[in-house]
Structure formats: C-alpha cells, structure tokens
Amino acid sequence: MHTEAKPDNPDILEVERVKKTYRDERGLFRTSGETLTALNGVSLNIGRGEIFGLVGASGSGKTTLGRLVLHLESMDAGSIRFHGTEIHSLKGAALKAFRRRVQMIPQDPYQSLNPYMSVYDTVAEPLIIHHDAAKEKRSQLVEDAIRAAGLTPAKAYFNRYPHQLSGGQRQRAAIARAMVLSPDFVIADEPTSMLDASISFTIFKLLAEIRKQRGVTFLFITHDLAAARFLCDRIAVIYHGEIVESGPAESIIRHPQSDYTRALIDAQPRFSFMKQPHFREQT
Numbered sequence: 202m203h204t205e206a207k208p209d210n211p212d213i214l215e216v217e218r219v220k221k222t223y224r225d226e227r228g229l230f231r232t233s234g235e236t237l238t239a240l241n242g243v244s245l246n247i248g249r250g251e252i253f254g255l256v257g258a259s260g261s262g263k264t265t266l267g268r269l270v271l272h273l274e275s276m277d278a279g280s281i282r283f284h285g286t287e288i289h290s291l292k293g294a295a296l297k298a299f300r301r302r303v304q305m306i307p308q309d310p311y312q313s314l315n316p317y318m319s320v321y322d323t324v325a326e327p328l329i330i331h332h333d334a335a336k337e338k339r340s341q342l343v344e345d346a347i348r349a350a351g352l353t354p355a356k357a358y359f360n361r362y363p364h365q366l367s368g369g370q371r372q373r374a375a376i377a378r379a380m381v382l383s384p385d386f387v388i389a390d391e392p393t394s395m396l397d398a399s400i401s402f403t404i405f406k407l408l409a410e411i412r413k414q415r416g417v418t419f420l421f422i423t424h425d426l427a428a429a430r431f432l433c434d435r436i437a438v439i440y441h442g443e444i445v446e447s448g449p450a451e452s453i454i455r456h457p458q459s460d461y462t463r464a465l466i467d468a469q470p471r472f473s474f475m476k477q478p479h480f481r482e483q484t
C-alpha cells in the first residue's frame with residue numbers, strides 16, 4: 202500500500218503555523234478567561250492522493266485541526282490553504298464549492314446516522330443539499346456510492362435503516378454519504394474507534410481502495426500507530442498541540458526520533474495480525 206505514497210505530488214492542503222486556543226470554561230464562576238492552547242503552531246502539507254495520518258494521544262489537538270481544516274471553526278493565527286487558496290477567506294459560492302469538495306467520515310456510525318432515514322435517503326441527502334444532480338441522475342450516483350462503499354448489491358440496502366445494519370455496515374453507509382459528492386479531500390477522524398479490530402481492518406482496506414479508485418486524498422486521524430502504519434503514506438505525530446515529528450509512516454515507526462513517539466509506540470496494543478507480511482501483501 203505504501204508504494205502509492207505520493208509525497209512528490211503537488212500539495213492539496215498546506216497548514217502553516219496554525220494556532221488555536223479555547224477559553225477554559227470549566228468551573229461555574231470562572232470568568233477570568235484562562236485559555237487552553239489546543240494547537241500551538243502546527244504545520245503540515247498533504248500531497249494529492251496521499252493518505253496522511255495525524256497521530257496522537259487523547260487531547261493532543263487532532264480533532265481541533267480536523268475541524269479547522271473543515272472550516273467549522275476559526276483559528277487564532279496561521280494559514281490553511283486548500284489547492285493554494287486560504288480557506289478561511291472563502292465566502293459565498295467559493296465556500297459552498299469548498300464544502301462539497303471536502304468531506305468528513307464521522308467517528309461514530311451509531312451517532313452520526315439519522316435512525317429515521319433509510320440508507321438511500323442518507324446517501325442522497327448531500328446531493329439534495331448541494332443541488333448536485335438532476336433527480337434521474339441522483340439515484341445512479343447514490344447506487345454507485347453505496348456499491349463503492351462495499352454494500353452490495355447496493356439496491357438491497359436502499360430501504361434499510363440504521364438499526365438493521367451492523368456497525369461496519371453503518372460506517373460503510375456513512376462513507377457512501379461522504380463520497381457521493383465525489384470529494385477530492387476527506388477527513389476521517391478515528392473512523393473505526395467504535396468497531397472491533399477485524400471490522401476496522403476491512404474499513405481501512407475500503408479507504409485504501411477509495412484512494413486507489415478515485416484518487417481521493419485523506420487526512421486520517423487516529424491514536425493508533427498500528428492503524429496509521431498500515432494505512433498511511435506519511436504521518437505527523439502531535440503532542441500537546443505541537444507536531445513532534447513527521448515523515449514516511451514506516452520510517453517514523455521503525456526509527457522514531459522523538460521520545461514522545463517512542464512512548465506512543467511502547468503504549469500501543471499490538472495489532473499483530475496486521476503486521477504479518479502476507480496480510481499486507483493481500484491488500
């Protein structure tokens with residue numbers, strides 16, 4: 202999988218010295234305005250078609266960075282450029298186009314899917330919101346997205362509801378929803394943390410397949426170095442809002458330079474089945 206690393210490709214995303222602080226509002230009467238630094242000058246570049254892993258422990262700032270890249274929150278300083286354009290300056294039609302091109306795969310397929318919506322309606326909704334396709338074309342796009350997410354035969358899933366799906370199938374439905382607009386950049390924030398290891402593995406294979414078939418670029422957020430090693434071309438390790446090291450996934454995990462990365466490696470439960478060479482060759 203790593204042979205497809207494309208660090209030489211033009212960068213699709215450039216994050217430069219991004220800072221984000223939150224007001225610490227814990228404590229009912231605390232009004233002193235203490236701030237918490239979630240990101241303290243983060244820089245990273247992601248090449249087109251790459252799967253880039255952002256790896257760090259809980260609270261290190263991973264989701265904050267994902268939310269800033271999705272333009273869901275404002276930053277205090279720095280710059281985030283998508284295809285060379287500063288995203289926080291986008292407005293109107295350009296902002297709408299950005300929201301189409303950048304999608305997110307949610308963490309928890311149990312929470313993220315509307316229990317009252319069928320798989321068909323769930324996947325069709327982004328097309329309707331974005332007025333993306335004529336009605337006749339819509340059903341074909343929905344069917345293609347469901348099939349590409351590995352729910353086959355796709356039509357058999359059209360009228361199913363979330364409670365009729367397993368966790369893995371739910372996450373595939375969420376992936377179909379994210380992919381139906383043909384985004385070129387997708388953020389997957391801990392997309393398998395609610396699934397067991399073997400199902401997680403099938404979802405990773407699906408993401409790799411989507412990258413291969415559609416050339417989608419991924420920012421894959423995880424606390425799990427084994428998963429990052431399996432899936433990612435390059436990774437950045439984040440600790441307390443700062444990138445401590447970044448580079449090709451394999452070399453960082455084999456030869457970590459930072460004490461923090463070493464501690465993270467030592468703390469990992471081993472996904473031993475993923476490390477077996479024959480398992481990786483199959484993918």
Ligand SMILES: Nc1ncnc2c1ncn2[C@@H]1O[C@H](COP(=O)(O)OP(=O)(O)OP(=O)(O)O)[C@@H](O)[C@H]1O
Nearest residue numbers: 223224237239258259260261262263264265266424
């Ligand atoms: N809306 C918010 N208001 C205040 N503090 C926040 C907010 N969002 C995040 N934080 C704080 O910013 C820091 C980084 O949080 P973030 O959610 O980005 O971490 P994370 O790496 O995604 O963690 P996890 O692995 O648990 O998801 C944490 O200290 C968190 O408490």
Ligand SMILES: [Mg+2]
Nearest residue numbers: 263264265390
């Ligand atoms: Mg998070």
